Amino acid sequence: MMISSKQIKDDLNEEQQQAVMTVDSPVLVLAGAGSGKTRVLTYRVAYLISQGISPFNILAVTFTNKAAGEMKSRIKEMIGKKADNIWIGTFHSICMRILRRDSGRIGYDSSFVIYDVKDKLTLVKQIMKYNNIDEKLYKPRDILYEIEKAKTANILPADYDMFRDTQINPFFRTAHSVYQEYQKELQEKNAMDFNDILINGLRILDENPDICDHYANKFEYIHIDEYQDTNEVQYRIIRLLGKKHKNICAVGDEDQAIYGWRGADIRNILNFEKDYPNAVIIKLEKNYRSTGMILRAASEMIKNNTTSKGKVLKSLKCEGEKIRCYHARDAFQEAIFIAEEIKKLREICGYEYSQMAIFYRVNWVSRVFETVFKQYGIPHKIVGGFRFYERKEIKEVLAYLRLAVNTQDDVSLLRIINVPRRAIGKTSLDKLSLASRNLGISIYEYIRDHSD
Ligand SMILES: Nc1ncnc2c1ncn2[C@@H]1O[C@H](COP(=O)(O)OP(=O)(O)OP(=O)(O)O)[C@@H](O)[C@H]1O
Ligand SMILES: [Mg+2]
Known part of the structure; x- marks a missing residue:
């Protein structure tokens, strides 16, 4: 299966086509929300494979696991099974793959x-x-x-x-x-936290030229989505992975930088032309997602961004309804107002619940909505929230498994020592921790050796 040039012409506008087919130099696609940046990356990967590039030589970095999954299945639709051999994932998942193979080089067992x-x-x-x-x-x-x-x-x-x-x-x-x-x-x-995955991923590449060369040779084509949100460590990882072929295709929007508090550095995107002097810069100015009204309101807001490079975005959709702003007294009043609106939209205008969505700023707000929606009998689904591996019972099972393969893992032992309840009090636990530490052994070993 291949992607034909007809499909590329049918599915993409001219600027997007240019971004997809510029494959022999670094490319930066700088464009606003909903202009098809992620779509460009997806098609570019499919296009490269149609041109005879091996999937093993392609890397695509997305911002979330969900986005990686979507990109992979979309590419699979276009080019078939070969898509399985492309590395598509978040920075974390890519570092995990690198670390699982060679963590020995930085003093970690591969079962970390x-x-x-x-x-x-x-x-x-x-x-x-x-x-x-x-x-x-x-x-x-x-x-x-x-x-x-x-x-x-x-x-x-x-x-x-x-x-x-x-x-x-x-x-x-x-x-x-x-x-x-x-x-x-x-x-x-033999444990890492989330930051260590990136830091150690960088370290392994930085300190081991042979490993770094292996990946730098392998990845002839590197793609990065949401480039404005990369932090320094991620930036350096990309520099190392791309050092041989220097063929980076980054897409991003300086006006959507939302991870400053997590160390994301918008300069990474603003300096792309300095980092890769032969880079081709492409702007996309058509928005496929939102109505004209919404785009104008958004652009009025981001006009005030000091780092903005300034951009035009034209909606391909209709003008749309006016945006309304309602200032509620508190979170409860806000939820009640929204519940009333939802009822109206459904009963008077005939919309389905599944056509409506609510965005909120912080997770705790969902609780207020859940309470109010229960009273109103509005069915709903919370997207995101706790993921599978974050659920308590899943973590407890994992802690048992971790302890089974690694008896040094005191943290896992402490997590499950009272699951199910064994009435072991805090004082006993403190004593156990201290005694095992004094002997330089793990708590598990201490319990095993002193079972009497
Ligand atoms: N040329 C096109 N023809 C038809 N639909 C398009 C085209 N380009 C993009 N779209 C659609 O517009 C929507 C937005 O595209 P996409 O998610 O790729 O934008 P984006 O620039 O990555 O947005 P964001 O800034 O939010 O990440 C998607 O549903 C996509 O399929
Ligand atoms: Mg996108």
Whole structure:
């Protein structure tokens, strides 16, 4: 199966076609929301394979696992089974693949485990306890938050002094010492947290030229979606993976940068032309998603962005209805107003529930909607929320499995020691932790050796 040039002409506008078919130099597609950037990447990958490029030589980085899945199945529709051999995934999943193969090079066994928020917090609490740091003085949560901040900015424990004033500020001093031990403990327990996946992915490439060359040779064509949201570590990973062929196709929108708080650096997109001087820059100016009204309102808002490169976006849809703004007194009033609107849309205008969506700013807001919608009898589905691996019972099963293959994993043991309830109190647990630590063995080993 192949994608024909007719299909490319039928399915894409001229600028999009240009982006898809420019394959011998770096490409930056800079364009607004709904202009078909992700569509361009998908078609470009399919096009490359139709041109005889091996799927093994193509990499596509998406922002979420869901987007990766969608891109993969779309490409499969176009070119068939060959799509299975393309690397498509998030930065995390790509680093995971690299790490699972070669983590030995950075002192990790390939069966390393991933710690989630609860695991991380347990570890921080343990470290604080061993070092007699009063939890009332500094909350473990605050310490963990500070550690995460440093890690997102790619500040290793050794560099932390330059990041924060540990001389004067005792909180930073404490965070620093916990951070040092936290990293040591993670490595000893053969565990990584989410940031480590990226940091170690970068490290493995950076410190091992043979591994880096292997991937740099392999990936002749690299694609990145949502380039405006890449942080420094991700940026450096791409620089290394692309160092041989320098054939990067990045798409993004400087006005949609939403991950500044997570270390995303908009300069990555603004500097693309400097990084890749022979880059072809393509703008897409047609919007396929929204009505003219919505586009004008959005563009009035982003006009105020200081980093905006300025752009035109024309809707291919109708003008659409006016946008209304309703200022509610509180979250409850807001939910009630929306519930009333939904009833009206359904009963008077004849829309289905499945045609309506609600966006909210933070997750806790969903609770208010759930309560109000129950009263109104409005059926609904929460998208996102807790994913499979984040559910309590799934995590507990995983903790049992992790412990079974790695008896050093105290954090997993502590997660399940009272699941099901075994009435083991906090005092006993503290004693166990301390005693095992004094002997330099894991809690599991201590229990096993002292079962009497
Ligand atoms: N040439 C086209 N013809 C028909 N539909 C198109 C075309 N280009 C894009 N679309 C459709 O417009 C919608 C938006 O496209 P896409 O998601 O690729 O935009 P985007 O630029 O990636 O948006 P975002 O900035 O939100 O990531 C999709 O439903 C896509 O299939
Ligand atoms: Mg997109």
